[in-house]
Amino acid sequence: MMESVNKEKSRLSKEQRLLIWIPRGLALIALAVSMPFHIASGFAIPFMADGAGLWDNLWSLVMLVVFLGLVLGFAYPKVGGLLVTVPIFAGFFIGFIFTLAAPWTVILPAVAGVSYLLSMRILDEREEKGV
Numbered sequence: 001m002m003e004s005v006n007k008e009k010s011r012l013s014k015e016q017r018l019l020i021w022i023p024r025g026l027a028l029i030a031l032a033v034s035m036p037f038h039i040a041s042g043f044a045i046p047f048m049a050d051g052a053g054l055w056d057n058l059w060s061l062v063m064l065v066v067f068l069g070l071v072l073g074f075a076y077p078k079v080g081g082l083l084v085t086v087p088i089f090a091g092f093f094i095g096f097i098f099t100l101a102a103p104w105t106v107i108l109p110a111v112a113g114v115s116y117l118l119s120m121r122i123l124d125e126r127e128e129k130g131v
Helices: 003-013 015-042 054-072 078-097 104-129
Strands: none
Touching: 015 054, 015 078, 015 104, 054 078, 054 104, 078 104
């Protein structure tokens, strides 16, 4: 079992390993920067805080899904990327439709989620070409 894991790791080129670790690093930075803001906002658990409006609860729910996606992205980058990007861009879309201010603190997790998706797309294309 360990031999197959070591063989798989040795097959990856330096560029491919870099494509895997850059999104992971961005995700760690996003978690380290965004999570304190989320917890300090006082709405860490959606729909449980008194005085929180629908907009605050929506973004609280989005951030929980985003944090889950950032963590899951380490093992499953495609799933993690989708769990990060879809809720954030849906929240931005809803915010712009109703002319509510979207929190720009979610830009860093969005960049990490998009990088998860892009890196997996590039690696999948290389794998298909046999490079």
